Structures are given as C-alpha cells and as structure tokens.
Amino acid sequence: MQQDGNRGAQALGAALATTSTLTSLHLSYCGITVAGASHLGKSVGKSASLATLNLWGNDLGNSGATALGAALAATSTLTSLILSSCGITAAGAAHLAEGVRKGPPRRVPLTLHGVDLGRVAAQVGLGHTACGWNTDQVLAALNVKCAAATPWCWHWRPRARG
Numbered sequence: 001m002q003q004d005g006n007r008g009a010q011a012l013g014a015a016l017a018t019t020s021t022l023t024s025l026h027l028s029y030c031g032i033t034v035a036g037a038s039h040l041g042k043s044v045g046k047s048a049s050l051a052t053l054n055l056w057g058n059d060l061g062n063s064g065a066t067a068l069g070a071a072l073a074a075t076s077t078l079t080s081l082i083l084s085s086c087g088i089t090a091a092g093a094a095h096l097a098e099g100v101r102k103g104p105p106r107r108v109p110l111t112l113h114g115v116d117l118g119r120v121a122a123q124v125g126l127g128h129t130a131c132g133w134n135t136d137q138v139l140a141a142l143n144v145k146c147a148a149a150t151p152w153c154w155h156w157r158p159r160a161r162g
Contacts, residue, residue: 005031013043029057037064045074054082065092072099084114
C-alpha cells in the first residue's frame with residue numbers, strides 16, 4: 001500500500017508542477033510516507049495554483065515535514081495544509097515554520113491543521129516561549145494561523161446536513 005501511495009504521490013507531483021488550474025488536492029489515508037511527501041513537496045513549491053493540500057492520515061513524520069517545509073519556502077499560494085495524524089512532532093513543526101518564515105510574503109496566512117506549534121518559536125529563531133512568546137504571537141510572526149484556538153492546530157468541521 002505505501003509503495004502504491006508513494007508512486008501515486010510521485011505521479012501527482014509531476015502533474016502538479018505543470019498545471020495552473022488545480023487548487024485543491026486531498027490525499028487522506030493514501031499510504032504516503034516520507035518518499036511521497038518528498039515528491040509532493042518538490043512540486044508544491046512549483047505550483048502556481050495549489051491552495052489546499054490535505055495529507056491527513058499519511059505516515060509522513062518529521063522527515064516528511066522537512067520536505068513540505070522546503071515547499072513552503074518556495075511558494076505563497078498554499079493557504080491550507082492539513083497534516084492531522086501524520087506523526088509530526090514539534091521538531092517537524094519547526095521545519096514547516098522555518099519554510100514559511102523563509103518563503104515569499106503571503107497575502108493570506110497559511111492555515112495549518114494538525115501540527116503542534118506550541119514550542120516552535122525558539123527553534124525558528126523567534127525567541128523562547130518562556131520569554132513571553134505565546135502560540136498566537138508565533139503564528140502572527142510566521143503569518144500562519146490555526147484552524148482552532150489551541151496550541152494544537154487541528155481541524156474538525158461537522159458535515160453539513162441536507
């Protein structure tokens with residue numbers, strides 16, 4: 001399954017780098033691992049149109065977050081990155097935050113879902129949380145926002161009925 005997920009991510013990544021119309025890519029629980037995240041990361045950085053990337057439930061870990069952080073350093077079009085249940089810790093979150101910090105200016109803050117940003121400030125050179133940084137200050141400095149008002153940027157939205 002993981003091999004198929006990573007091969008699929010590689011093929012989608014190749015297509016993503018050349019399209020100018022795809023705005024949303026949802027790949028929840030597709031068996032994508034670090035290898036697939038690396039392929040997607042390279043392409044996300046080149047995409048002129050992708051606004052939402054949903055990788056919920058894939059085993060990306062901190063190494064996958066590193067690959068996606070590099071993509072964030074190359075693009076400002078991505079406005080929603082969904083990484084819930086991807087095994088990303090504060091160390092991986094630091095790579096994502098560093099990518100945002102190094103990247104081009106954003107007109108719209110990046111919304112992160114499922115990433116713990118509670119201790120990221122010091123790791124990306126914004127100071128120590130013990131010295132007064134709170135999650136909101138870190139997010140504002142990085143031009144990032146959470147989907148929920150908690151240190152854990154995780155997202156849950158009830159389905160509309162009807």
